[in-house]
Amino acid sequence: MRTFHRLLLESAAVLWLAALPASAATYYVTVAGLGGEPEYEQRFAAWAQEIDKYVKAGAARVVTLHGPDATRDRVRAALEAVARDAGPQDAFVLMLIGHGTYDNVEYKFNLPGPDISGGELATLLDRIRARQLIVNMTSASGACLELWSKPNRVVITATKSGTEKNATLFARFWVEALREPAADTDKNETVSAAEAFRYAEQKTAKFYESQKRLATEHARMEGDAASSFIVARFGQASAALNDPAKRQLLERREQLEQKIDELKLQKAAMPSAEYRKQLTALLVELAKTQAELDK
Amino acid sequence: MKRAAALLLISCGLFAQQRPQQGSATGPAAQAEAFWRQERYQEANNAFRIAVEREPQNADLRVRWGRLFLERFNKAEAAKLFEEALELQPNHAGALLGLALVAADGFDMRAVQLAEKACAADPNLVEARELLARLALEDGDTQKAIDHADKALAISPEALDAMAVRAAIDFLNDRESSPWMDRILKINPRYGEAYATVGRFFILNRRYEEGIRFYQKAVEIQPRLWSAHSELGINLMRLAQDDAARRHLVLAYENGYRNSATVNTLRLLDSYKNFVFLKSQDVILKLDRKEAEPLRPYIEAELRRAMRTYEKKYGLKLDRPVQVELYPNHEDFAVRTLGMPGLGALGVAFGYVVAMDSPSARKPGSFHWASTLWHEMSHVYVLAATKHRVPRWFTEGLSVHEETAVSPDWGDRLSPPIIAAIRDKKLLPVSQLDRGFVRPSYPDQVIVSYFQAGRLCDYIAKTWGEQKLVEMIRGFAELKSTPQVIRDTLGIEPEELDKRFFAAVEAETKKTVDGFKQWQEGMRRLNAAAEAGNHDAVIAQGPALRDLFPEFVEQGCAYELIAAAHLAKGDKPAAIAELTRYSKAGGRNPATIKQLATLLEEAGRGAEAAAALERLIYIAPLDEELHTRLGNLWLAQGNAEGAIREFTTVIALKPLDLAASHYNLARAWKAAANHDRAMEALLQALEAAPGYKPAQKMLLELTQ
Numbered sequence: 001m002r003t004f005h006r007l008l009l010e011s012a013a014v015l016w017l018a019a020l021p022a023s024a025a026t027y028y029v030t031v032a033g034l035g036g037e038p039e040y041e042q043r044f045a046a047w048a049q050e051i052d053k054y055v056k057a058g059a060a061r062v063v064t065l066h067g068p069d070a071t072r073d074r075v076r077a078a079l080e081a082v083a084r085d086a087g088p089q090d091a092f093v094l095m096l097i098g099h100g101t102y103d104n105v106e107y108k109f110n111l112p113g114p115d116i117s118g119g120e121l122a123t124l125l126d127r128i129r130a131r132q133l134i135v136n137m138t139s140a141s142g143a144c145l146e147l148w149s150k151p152n153r154v155v156i157t158a159t160k161s162g163t164e165k166n167a168t169l170f171a172r173f174w175v176e177a178l179r180e181p182a183a184d185t186d187k188n189e190t191v192s193a194a195e196a197f198r199y200a201e202q203k204t205a206k207f208y209e210s211q212k213r214l215a216t217e218h219a220r221m222e223g224d225a226a227s228s229f230i231v232a233r234f235g236q237a238s239a240a241l242n243d244p245a246k247r248q249l250l251e252r253r254e255q256l257e258q259k260i261d262e263l264k265l266q267k268a269a270m271p272s273a274e275y276r277k278q279l280t281a282l283l284v285e286l287a288k289t290q291a292e293l294d295k
Numbered sequence: 296m297k298r299a300a301a302l303l304l305i306s307c308g309l310f311a312q313q314r315p316q317q318g319s320a321t322g323p324a325a326q327a328e329a330f331w332r333q334e335r336y337q338e339a340n341n342a343f344r345i346a347v348e349r350e351p352q353n354a355d356l357r358v359r360w361g362r363l364f365l366e367r368f369n370k371a372e373a374a375k376l377f378e379e380a381l382e383l384q385p386n387h388a389g390a391l392l393g394l395a396l397v398a399a400d401g402f403d404m405r406a407v408q409l410a411e412k413a414c415a416a417d418p419n420l421v422e423a424r425e426l427l428a429r430l431a432l433e434d435g436d437t438q439k440a441i442d443h444a445d446k447a448l449a450i451s452p453e454a455l456d457a458m459a460v461r462a463a464i465d466f467l468n469d470r471e472s473s474p475w476m477d478r479i480l481k482i483n484p485r486y487g488e489a490y491a492t493v494g495r496f497f498i499l500n501r502r503y504e505e506g507i508r509f510y511q512k513a514v515e516i517q518p519r520l521w522s523a524h525s526e527l528g529i530n531l532m533r534l535a536q537d538d539a540a541r542r543h544l545v546l547a548y549e550n551g552y553r554n555s556a557t558v559n560t561l562r563l564l565d566s567y568k569n570f571v572f573l574k575s576q577d578v579i580l581k582l583d584r585k586e587a588e589p590l591r592p593y594i595e596a597e598l599r600r601a602m603r604t605y606e607k608k609y610g611l612k613l614d615r616p617v618q619v620e621l622y623p624n625h626e627d628f629a630v631r632t633l634g635m636p637g638l639g640a641l642g643v644a645f646g647y648v649v650a651m652d653s654p655s656a657r658k659p660g661s662f663h664w665a666s667t668l669w670h671e672m673s674h675v676y677v678l679a680a681t682k683h684r685v686p687r688w689f690t691e692g693l694s695v696h697e698e699t700a701v702s703p704d705w706g707d708r709l710s711p712p713i714i715a716a717i718r719d720k721k722l723l724p725v726s727q728l729d730r731g732f733v734r735p736s737y738p739d740q741v742i743v744s745y746f747q748a749g750r751l752c753d754y755i756a757k758t759w760g761e762q763k764l765v766e767m768i769r770g771f772a773e774l775k776s777t778p779q780v781i782r783d784t785l786g787i788e789p790e791e792l793d794k795r796f797f798a799a800v801e802a803e804t805k806k807t808v809d810g811f812k813q814w815q816e817g818m819r820r821l822n823a824a825a826e827a828g829n830h831d832a833v834i835a836q837g838p839a840l841r842d843l844f845p846e847f848v849e850q851g852c853a854y855e856l857i858a859a860a861h862l863a864k865g866d867k868p869a870a871i872a873e874l875t876r877y878s879k880a881g882g883r884n885p886a887t888i889k890q891l892a893t894l895l896e897e898a899g900r901g902a903e904a905a906a907a908l909e910r911l912i913y914i915a916p917l918d919e920e921l922h923t924r925l926g927n928l929w930l931a932q933g934n935a936e937g938a939i940r941e942f943t944t945v946i947a948l949k950p951l952d953l954a955a956s957h958y959n960l961a962r963a964w965k966a967a968a969n970h971d972r973a974m975e976a977l978l979q980a981l982e983a984a985p986g987y988k989p990a991q992k993m994l995l996e997l998t999q
Contacts, residue, residue, distance in 0.1 A: 181952075181955075182950075182951060182952040182955065183951070183952075184952075185951060185952055185953065185954065185983070185984065186954070186983070186984045186986070187954050187955075187984035187986055187987035187988070187990075188984070188986050198951065199951055202951050209655075210655075210658070210659055210915075210917070210918075211658055211659075212656075212657065212658045256985075257985055257986070260985050264982065276978065279978060279982060280974075280978060280998070283978070283981045283985060283991075283994055284994060284995070284998050286985055286986070286991070287991035287992070287994050287995050288995065290986065290988065290991055291991070291992075291995065294988075
């Protein structure tokens with residue numbers, strides 16, 4: 001957990017990291033593909049740059065490609081470098097922004113010069129030993145869902161299939177989730193990939209609904225470890241995490257959180273007054289413990 | 296049965312005379328007619344196809360085939376066949392009549408012209424005369440309707456549909472019985488069409504309960520009159536009698552009467568399982584389950600406010616609960632209203648039942664739901680006060696008047712089609728204004744008529760006082776005509792009212808009407824300057840253009856461009872002033888109004904920021920961010936009650952960030968000094984997120 005703690009200490013701003021085992025490193029590759037027209041070029045590049053800013057604040061290993069730099073060769077080189085450097089204890093996050101196409105046979109991520117296919121990306125990703133979070137936010141990205149799904153990998157796509165071919169909005173809301181405290185629904189001051197997905201998915205759906213437009217994208221997520229990928233951290237992280245004097249309090253907090261979780265599981269089977277009484281007692285205790293930790 | 300056979304020939308007009316002369320009695324044309332009589336429509340269609348293939352030059356055949364299509368709900372194919380017949384035989388009376396019937400079905404002005412042409416082509420064409428009688432009565436021209444009906448009867452003394460029009464006139468004039476109906480039933484005791492015709496006219500005059508009674512009589516004497524079952528079902532549904540409506544619609548459907556209205560209405564009835572009925576003593580709200588919880592408080596409060604206002608103003612208390620239905624899918628509302636999608640309206644009142652678009656049915660910013668609700672509720676009171684005997688222009692005009700009476704920024708604004716109508720002197724005399732609603736003669740005439748009727752009521756209220764409008768309601772309740780009501784209430788002739796009103800409207804809109812072209816050109820330049828980032832030019836030229844057409848608050852309006860230019864130059868106070876003007880003029884773009892609120896908040900003008908956002912509740916009430924912001928502003932202003940309402944709505948909207956939403960509500964309850972409710976909300980926040988630090992702090996405060 002050393003790496004984890006070190007990153008926490010650096011989280012004066014929003015930090016990017018993954019919950020990793022000891023000595024683990026996190027590798028990020030973010031690619032904004034070909035826009036096709038100035039409006040999209042600017043938009044895709046801006047999102048990639050925003051992600052880059054957050055990622056670099058976490059002092060992780062970062063490659064961000066956009067504009068003329070985002071070529072097939074550069075993408076290949078970035079992924080090959082991660083395959084070379086990252087071990088099984090590490091984490092890898094790939095984020096793809098832009099336009100994708102699907103001809104009922106093959107998905108292609110549109111890049112300046114030759115495109116890169118879903119199959120080619122799959123081969124490159126399979127060479128990476130680190131556990132992976134792949135977020136493909138392009139049109140037609142759903143075509144990759146089955147192709148890329150495998151154990152130890154979470155795959156998020158902006159569309160449910162390759163046939164959803166219109167330009168997507170999912171990326172806009174994914175980036176928003178990284179800076180928006182409302183995305184942190186359990187209020188633990190971090191945003192997991194699962195939370196970011198839910199935020200972006202709901203915001204995208206609401207956008208289409210409120211604008212009275214037919215929804216042309218339906219995001220999907222495969223893999224069961226999305227909650228373990230911490231993709232953003234808000235506010236000042238607790239210094240207590242690194243303070244041996246407060247270890248007991250931390251343990252106490254963990255126990256209380258566990259008891260609350262257990263109590264919540266019993267809610268349906270308990271008289272509501274009793275549930276409320278027990279919940280209040282545990283929450284008060286937890287609040288007091290946290291207050292001690294924050295001193 | 297003999298009579299019935301004779302009737303068939305009569306009710307087909309004089310088509311017997313126009314039927315194909317060629318071919319044997321067993322040929323495909325004869326077979327088609329036989330299949331048709333036996334309600335074997337598909338076989339009839341096939342036989343007509345063969346007949347037409349064999350005799351491609353026979354116009355009569357095409358007309359008969361077209362009539363089959365018309366009867367079986369396919370107007371487009373019918374019209375095509377009538378047109379083809381006219382190409383083969385220009386001036387073919389049957390083809391002209393067919394096209395007139397198609398046009399009449401869509402309330403198209405050309406119906407009268409075409410029917411007249413048909414009469415000219417064949418002066419003995421009874422059905423064309425009957426159609427002209429029907430069209431005249433639809434236009435409210437009773438005398439003309441009588442004249443046409445009598446001409447039809449002069450040709451054929453047993454013209455049952457002509458007699459039905461005469462009977463309808465009697466019943467519409469509150470006669471208990473009609474000698475014309477007696478004559479019809481003597482000729483054919485099972486001619487339910489006659490009652491259905493009467494029912495149709497009652498419905499057109501928005502006298503739904505009476506219309507339903509006539510449709511019921513129609514199906515009593517002619518149980519297989521499926522069209523009447525369908526109409527009966529649709530109108531029962533309009534009065535919220537859904538079970539009875541379904542019975543008749545299913546009956547019609549199962550017996551092959553599957554026109555779009557029947558099918559659509561049955562589908563809509565099936566979707567009612569997705570709605571909830573929220574009943575109280577005087578109000579029933581029918582809302583979609585998904586949005587009932589967040590919308591109810593606002594709709595109910597506004598509905599009661601409208602009812603209190605109208606009760607006092609019109610001196611009338613409704614004698615039964617009013618049902619208000621909100622449809623999140625506009626096409627469902629359209630089907631609810633007409634049985635068909637594609638309706639341009641926002642709301643409709645069927646007596647004590649109001650159906651309207653839900654705020655979620657339209658893009659945020661394009662619909663002011665409260666304005667529509669007040670509009671429809673005015674109809675409810677006026678229809679009740681007059682027992683539905685009120686001309687269309689007056690009830691619509693009064694409803695439009697009431698919208699802006701609530702608040703000047705409500706209601707619809709002067710728009711380019713209205714400016715063009717004023718410029719081209721297309722406003723109608725008051726005695727003919729109903730026609731602008733019922734049978735418009737140009738595409739935007741309905742919109743123009745709403746505007747004209749509304750402004751006329753404004754003018755009457757301004758010149759003679761609001762009370763005169765109430766007196767006019769009473770006049771119409773006494774079954775007086777528009778001219779009579781104007782004479783009795785205002786003491787002038789309708790022509791004089793027209794003269795004065797037209798002069799007033801022209802004076803009021805002169806600047807905009809005269810400068811409209813200049814404004815259009817100027818706005819093109821202004822938008823180009825804004826796009827080029829030429830802020831000084833926008834600031835210099837914008838105000839004059841804005842003042843030339845101050846009611847234009849749509850996307851890309853001068854207000855928004857000027858405010859953006861001021862902001863680009865860092866002049867926030869000027870931007871606030873411009874956006875305040877925009878809001879007062881009725882601007883409804885949620886993003887622009889939120890921007891105004893942000894600027895006001897930044898300037899430390901929290902109360903004004905809250906007021907700006909509160910306007911948005913009438914425009915985009917399902918916006919979570921709006922309610923959160925407003926709740927926080929109310930809390931900062933010390934308005935705990937307002938904050939409780941807003942944060943409660945946020946929770947009803949099922950937000951992603953449930954913990955923060957409950958915590959906000961806890962803050963509001965705490966501000967209202969309600970410890971128990973604050974604790975309740977707080978526990979919900981912490982149950983969702985036990986480690987939520989601000990909530991933990993409050994918990995410690997509340998439990999100390």
